[in-house]
Amino acid sequence: MTHDDQKGPESTESAKPPTPARLRRERERAEARESILSAARDVARRDGWDAVTMRRLADEIEYSANFAYRYFTGRDDILLALVREGFARLREAMTTAAEGQADTAVEAVRRASHAYLDFALAEPDVYQLMYGLGGVRVPATDAWDEGQAVGDVLTGLLAAAGDSEPERHVLRLWATAHGLIALLVVGRVGVDADGLHALLEDALTDCLTRALPAAHTPGPSPEPTQRTPQTP
Structure with missing residues (x-):
């Protein structure tokens, strides 16, 4: 008996291309999950993360109270999905800023750092x-890899x-x-977005001077993608 002959029906089935019906179900599932996550972000933006409950989300999307349970095990599962998604989008924003606009390796570090703040x-x-700044904590270990990937962007650029x-x-x-953002959240800094970027630029210049003595000349502060300060 050959190796292929030993494959069970499950292996054969999984090797088949997905049917249109399966693709439709997967698309509908992804859309439903996104509608729930979007509702959670909207509720948190208006009333804070404590207001994000399964019943409140059902009201937001105008479905039955059990609808969200088809796609998430509960509130904590929704919050974890939002955290993982947030880290993925942050990493993408930093990578895009570094690769799409930077002329030098040092400039890439600067742009990725400002993209983080943006x-x-x-x-x-x-x-x-x-x-964990909004009064609701998701265990860091649950999204450790996603958070580490954000730091890996800057680590790779510096290297x-x-x-x-x-x-x-x-x-x-x-x-x-992160310290600048945390101070802004608790109302301890009286500067706008431009001021925060200027403070970060000072820190970047100092850090890069120590890390890369041969390339310590300060560059112009890059134009961030967002400049509108928001009060959490």
């Missing part, structure tokens, strides 16, 4: 949930620029950017 300013509610200790400098830059 994301937090544009989506404060999601950012707060991602990092490409010649940094011999990229992990150390990423930690420093992240602490600065």
Whole structure:
């Protein structure tokens, strides 16, 4: 008996291309999940994360109270999905900023760092949930890989620029950017989005001067994709 002969019916079935009916079901499932996640973001934006409950979401999307349970095991499952999605979009924003506009490796570091700050300013509610600033915490270990992937963007960019200790400098830059956002959330800084970007640029210049002495000349502060400050 050959190896192929030993394959059971399940293996044969999984190897078949998906049927139109299956593709339709998968598309409808993805759309339903997104409608629930979108409703959760809307509720949190208006009333905070504590207001996000399964019953409230059912009211928002005008379905029965059990509708959301077809796609999520409960409220915590929805919050975790939002955190993972948030990290994925943050990573994509940083990668796009670094690859699409930067002329040098050092400029790529600057643009990716400012893109991080832009994301937090544009989506404060999601950012707060991602990092436990909104009063509702999702265990960091549950989305550890997704969060680590965000740091890996800067680590890779710094290494490409010649940094011999990229992990150390990423930690420093992240602490600065996250600290500025946290201070903004609790109302401890009286600056707008441009002011926060200027403070981050100062930290970038200082960090890059230490990490990359041969490329320490400060560059112009890049134009971020979002400049509208939002009060969480």
